[in-house]
Amino acid sequence: MSHKWTRGLSWLALVLALGGTIAAFTGMTLARFDTIGKLEGFKYLTVSAPVMVGALVIAIIALLLNWRTGWPARRAALIGFLFAVGFVGSLAVRVAMGTDAPMIHDATTDLADVPQFETITLPDDNMRGLSEPSEWVSLHEIGYPDLRSVVLDRPVDQTIRDAEKLAKERGWTIRAVDPEEGRLEATAYASYIRFEDEVVLRVRPDGAGRSLVDMRSVSRVGIGDLGVNAQRIRDFLEDLAAVR
Known part of the structure; x- marks a missing residue:
């Protein structure tokens, strides 16, 4: 038996x-x-x-x-x-x-002046899971206090060209790129399933010949993202700063 x-x-x-x-x-x-x-x-x-x-x-x-x-x-x-x-x-x-990540799916380096998409259209329910935008800001500040704008010692157009190259190396789909305006929009992919996350990079001159760079990464589905979008921003900006 x-x-x-x-x-x-x-x-x-x-x-x-x-x-x-x-x-x-x-x-x-x-x-x-x-x-x-x-x-x-x-x-x-x-x-x-x-x-x-x-x-x-x-x-x-x-x-x-x-x-x-x-x-x-x-x-x-x-x-x-x-x-x-x-x-x-x-x-x-x-x-x-991802247990420490807040229950949001939209991450950015600038909460006071959030980079906006012009070519890509976000879902109408992008604030899903939240009662109002201020709740997103509060959760974001607590969960991702390290996400900040970065300054790079290169002109705006060169920064965008460098960013476009990095995005293509990562397998992202470029949706719009304008070196003169300082804008790049792309679709990134997460996990084996290839969830689509929308990314916008905004680059402005800082007045001293350098670039002030802000980035935003947003998941098209789901409420929380286990910190994927914030980590994407960290990794991308770190690699962008390392370009020579």
Whole structure:
């Protein structure tokens, strides 16, 4: 009887782990290539997550039973465990990295004079999840106190050209670029699903031949973004400042 239970739980763990992994990546892949909606694809991941947690628990029990009964189904239990722990672990790490992020999806370096999109049209519900714009400002100030305008020792037109090159290297889709006006708008992509995030870079002369750079990054779907937009701004401006 113990061998029967061991084999049964081992194979159950394997089936659940493989099934959950296949379901999650099938949905995310379909969403990545826009066969289904981005949020619909993401739901495959959220539905698969508890299944994978269950598979992990069952796999651990199966491994213990295998150890006690002479490893009659060790391969099935081990494979199920590895798939489940990899899935659950990577998801937990990603969520943990964004636990301190505020529940907003719009980040910028200038809250007093927010860079505006001219070519790209944001969704009508861009303030979704919030009662009023002042709530966004308050959450932003608390969550991202480090996001500030940066000054670069180069003219405005050169800054935009450098930014355009960096954006293309990142695989962003350029929607508008005007070196003379000091504006760049682009669509960036997040995660395997390739969620679309809209980006605008505003560059103004500071009066001393340098560039005053501001940036904004906005998610088209969702309420919170786990800090993705703010991190995009940090990384991009850091790389832009390093251009020589």
